[in-house]
Amino acid sequence: xxxxxxxxxxxxxxxxxxxxxxxxxxxxxxxxxxxxxxxxxxxxxxxxxxxxxxxxxxxxxxxxxxxxxxxxxxxxxxxxxxxxxxxxxxxxxxxxxxxxxxxxxxxxxxxxxxxxxxxxxxxxxxxxxxxxxxxxxxxxxxxxxxxxxxxxxxxxxxxxxxxxxxxxxxxxxxxxxxxxxxxxxxxxxxxxxxxxxxxxxxxxxxxxxxxxxxxxxxxxxxxxxxxxxxxxxxxxxxxxxxxxxxxxxxxxxxxxxxxxxxxxxxxxxxxxxxxxxxxxxxxxxxxxxxxxxxxxxxxxxxxxxxxxxxxxxxxxxxxxxxxxxxxxxxxxxxxxxxxxxxxxxxxxxxxxxxxxxxxxxxxxxxxxxxxxxxxxxxxxxxxxxxxxxxxxxxxxxxxxxxxxxxxxxxxxxxxxxxxxxxxxxxxxxxxxxxxxxxxxxxxxxxxxx
Amino acid sequence: xxxxxxxxxxxxxxxxxxxxxxxxxxxxxxxxxxxxxxxxxxxxxxxxxxxxxxxxxxxxxxxxxxxxxxxxxxxxxxxxxxxxxxxxxxxxxxxxxxxxxxxxxxxxxxxxxxxxxxxxxxxxxxxxxxxxxxxxxxxxxxxxxxxxxxxxxxxxxxxxxxxxxxxxxxx
Numbered sequence: 001x002x003x004x005x006x007x008x009x010x011x012x013x014x015x016x017x018x019x020x021x022x023x024x025x026x027x028x029x030x031x032x033x034x035x036x037x038x039x040x041x042x043x044x045x046x047x048x049x050x051x052x053x054x055x056x057x058x059x060x061x062x063x064x065x066x067x068x069x070x071x072x073x074x075x076x077x078x079x080x081x082x083x084x085x086x087x088x089x090x091x092x093x094x095x096x097x098x099x100x101x102x103x104x105x106x107x108x109x110x111x112x113x114x115x116x117x118x119x120x121x122x123x124x125x126x127x128x129x130x131x132x133x134x135x136x137x138x139x140x141x142x143x144x145x146x147x148x149x150x151x152x153x154x155x156x157x158x159x160x161x162x163x164x165x166x167x168x169x170x171x172x173x174x175x176x177x178x179x180x181x182x183x184x185x186x187x188x189x190x191x192x193x194x195x196x197x198x199x200x201x202x203x204x205x206x207x208x209x210x211x212x213x214x215x216x217x218x219x220x221x222x223x224x225x226x227x228x229x230x231x232x233x234x235x236x237x238x239x240x241x242x243x244x245x246x247x248x249x250x251x252x253x254x255x256x257x258x259x260x261x262x263x264x265x266x267x268x269x270x271x272x273x274x275x276x277x278x279x280x281x282x283x284x285x286x287x288x289x290x291x292x293x294x295x296x297x298x299x300x301x302x303x304x305x306x307x308x309x310x311x312x313x314x315x316x317x318x319x320x321x322x323x324x325x326x327x328x329x330x331x332x333x334x335x336x337x338x339x340x341x342x343x344x345x346x347x348x349x350x351x352x353x354x355x356x357x358x359x360x361x362x363x364x365x366x367x368x369x370x371x372x373x374x375x376x377x378x379x380x381x382x383x384x385x386x387x388x389x390x391x392x393x394x395x396x397x398x399x400x401x402x403x404x405x406x407x408x409x410x411x412x413x414x415x416x417x418x419x420x421x422x423x424x425x426x427x428x429x430x431x432x433x434x435x436x437x438x439x440x441x442x443x444x445x446x447x448x449x
Numbered sequence: 450x451x452x453x454x455x456x457x458x459x460x461x462x463x464x465x466x467x468x469x470x471x472x473x474x475x476x477x478x479x480x481x482x483x484x485x486x487x488x489x490x491x492x493x494x495x496x497x498x499x500x501x502x503x504x505x506x507x508x509x510x511x512x513x514x515x516x517x518x519x520x521x522x523x524x525x526x527x528x529x530x531x532x533x534x535x536x537x538x539x540x541x542x543x544x545x546x547x548x549x550x551x552x553x554x555x556x557x558x559x560x561x562x563x564x565x566x567x568x569x570x571x572x573x574x575x576x577x578x579x580x581x582x583x584x585x586x587x588x589x590x591x592x593x594x595x596x597x598x599x600x601x602x603x604x605x606x607x608x609x610x611x612x613x614x615x616x617x618x619x620x
Contacts, residue, residue, distance in 0.1 A: 020486065020586030146525065154525040158534055158544035166548045170555040177562045189486065189584040208572035212584055214483035216569040218493045222501035223565040230507075230554050230561075237554075241547050441487040444586075449462060 013107055014447040015290035023291070023447070024189055027438045030286050031190060035433060038285050046425035053419010056412045057132065065135040069410040073403045074395045078413040079133035080245070081387040082420055085270070086126030087168065087242055088263070088383065091235050092271020093119030094175060097182070098231035101224075107299055109442035110291045113186075114282060115275050116179040117437070121427045122274075123172045125420045130164065132416075160244040167241040174234055178227045181220075184210050185441045239264045246390065253333040253394035256321070262314035269307035269353070270383035276300055276376040278428065280369060282437060291438055294367055301360045301372055304379065308357030311386075315354065329399060337393045341406065345385050346393070352382020455480075455594040456601065457579050457617040458608040459587050463489045466588040469611035470495045473590065476607060480593035484583040506564045507557045514556030518549040579619060591619070 240260035527539035
């Protein structure tokens with residue numbers, strides 16, 4: 001095995017010269033020292049954005065959904081765009097944790113912890129939107145969950161909107177469990193390093209008493225593999241079910257069987273872009289360059305190139321099928337996307353998603369931090385607009401021309417979108433200070449000693 | 450280990466620990482436990498541990514989840530209060546599949562995690578940490594004093610052959 005391995009020249013997963021103890025020291029440092037100016041700066045901005053969202057949200061609940069730009073026929077716009085966007089972001093975390101694990105890709109070990117955390121926070125950010133968009137979220141639980149009641153009413157199990165409830169709840173629960181199980185040995189490491197009494201107590205409780213016994217690792221590894229194994233079909237099914245929100249409807253531009261694989265590929269694409277943005281910042285701020293190496297980032301760029309091309313292929317195929325089908329409404333919708341009132345959003349989407357990832361064919365661009373950072377931001381903007389284009393262009397011009405109307409997002413729409421980003425970054429930044437952002441035990445198991 | 454009295458042999462490298470465990474097992478020591486910061490490839494085999502039985506629980510509970518989900522959907526939609534929605538049949542099984550699948554996974558996943566905690570008997574805060582470096586960069590094997598072969602000199606010499614760093618006595 002050794003001989004075969006050395007034939008393929010691979011970069012080391014951890015910079016040479018690091019010992020096991022270094023891993024613990026380096027990764028736990030942000031937990032054990034006071035944050036520096038950089039962290040406070042980012043945190044303040046994030047909290048301010050979140051505060052904007054909360055303020056506007058309170059106003060929304062007081063006055064109703066009318067504060068958004070919604071009308072007839074555009075009953076969904078920014079709300080559902082954000083929902084799909086954030087769920088999509090979450091999928092990259094699960095892919096890195098679960099799918100790369102099943103493919104035995106050792107390089108995932110430096111990035112899976114922050115990616116999984118990103119998933120949890122992204123799903124939280126996503127889950128708010130279906131609740132908020134009901135206008136009266138305090139009633140939402142009654143509408144969504146099948147609980148026995150005096151009216152003997154049940155929910156409609158045949159509706160994709162309800163499938164979403166189960167899919168997203170399951171996704172959140174399983175991702176949380178997977179993340180926490182993965183954290184236990186690392187929390188034990190933090191516990192054993194803790195000098196402060198209160199820290200020791202808190203991390204002792206959180207560690208569940210883990211001590212790294214061989215008999216325990218035996219069961220642990222099996223459970224890790226099981227969770228990875230069930231998370232994989234879960235991630236594929238969740239975004240497929242989210243795509244069914246559109247595909248099951250009969251609207252032109254929505255009612256197409258390409259949606260499930262197209263959405264899943266798009267989710268992985270935008271999710272990796274977000275992970276990349278976060279990792280580039282983390283490795284800089286916390287000095288994790290020996291662990292999150294250029295090799296890791298390059299591999300992620302390759303995955304973005306691949307999924308970006310799948311998404312690009314789906315765009316072209318949709319167009320082709322719209323023409324090939326001969327359906328006048330299908331053809332009209334696609335011409336409308338490219339040339340109608342929302343063409344600006346459409347062309348943002350096309351340049352950001354189809355053209356931008358192509359730069360990653362070139363090795364020097366794949367390995368350049370400024371290039372990949374800007375590319376990841378551009379890709380996320382493009383993917384946000386993709387969902388916006390899908391939802392709004394189909395809704396604002398449906399089958400009946402007399403129903404057509406213009407749609408203009410209001411300031412509340414944009415403000416609450418900003419708020420969801422604020423929420424996401426706030427909780428992520430807090431996570432970075434209290435839990436190890438790199439999976440120490442997995443990195444140690446793949447590094448040379 | 451219910452009685453935690455014995456010897457803890459600490460190594461600085463997983464390979465040395467693996468070698469030491471194999472030697473101990475060859476010398477008929479049965480009451481062994483390893484303490485490592487990460488799982489070591491080959492250690493379960495060296496310790497004589499059999500494959501974890503947890504996947505069976507996952508499978509059974511996933512099947513239960515699937516059945517409960519499909520059964521509930523069918524009962525509410527076809528028997529308790531059937532409503533004609535879009536002309537779909539009352540037992541519209543294709544439409545029931547997404548939730549069936551999700552609940553299978555949910556129940557399978559939750560039961561797997563709960564079973565893990567049952568199998569490894571955690572959370573448990575009774576036992577103290579034997580050495581703080583064992584979740585960092587040291588690897589150890591604990592030989593319980595109640596083992597039939599327990600003999601301090603013999604253990605020390607066996608561990609010495611595998612370049613043990615330190616042998617701690619745990620009382």
